[in-house]
Amino acid sequence: MQKISIIVAMSNNNVIGINNTLPWHIPQDLKRFKSLTMGNPIVMGRKTFDSIGRPLPGRKNIVITRNEDSIIEGVEIVNSINSLLALIKDEEHVFVIGGEQIYKIFLDHATHLYVTEVDSDVAGDAHFPKLSTSQWKEVGREKLVSKDDLHFSFVDYIRQP
Structure with a gap:
């Protein structure tokens, strides 16, 4: 069975970003992100890709965007969830890395969540959906x-069975 994992860092109030940046800098979180995602495909929205600024090495980078003319060197572009699902159907493990809209779409498809819970309430303009404890087991x-x-x-x- 294919493993689709969401990896996210969020505050107590579910903030994941502000002005296309992370509201904190936690080196241990970045190290964990790299360790978990290395060698696996990563899926992100265009805004998340723009905030990173380049394809992440050692991983197949896939960007979902509505702009059908987008061409980014080192990145596979898809314009719909269906085309993305077709592209990743043979991948053993895929990581969804953001942002807000992509997380909302993939929360129903995900099998695993890797969450960094930041013990702080912060202002932000991007949020992670509230998790249902009946659907997810820590x-x-x-x-x-x-x-x-x-x-x-x-x-x-x-994910709970």
């Missing part, structure tokens, strides 16, 4: 503190 939690004294947890979920 299978791992690691509490950490950044060098800037920001408390956060790595929390892993699997």
Whole structure:
């Protein structure tokens, strides 16, 4: 069975971004992101790609955009969820990395969630949908503190059968 994982960092109030950037800088989170996604396809929306600014090395980069004329070197472009699902159908493990609209679409398709819960309420203009505890089972939690004294947890979920 194909594994579709969402990987996201969010605050207590479900904020994931502000002005196309992350509202925090947590090196441990970036290291975990790289470790989990390396060697696997990553799916993102155009705004997320623009915020990163380049294809991420060591991964197949797939961008969903409504702009059918988009051509980005090192990136596969798809214009619909159906064309994306056709493109990834033979992939063993795919990571969905954002942003807000892409997360909303894929939450129903995801089998796993890798969440960095940032213990803070922050202002933002992009949010992660509220998780249904009846649909997701927590299978791992690691509490950490950044060098800037920001408390956060790595929390892993699997979809309930």
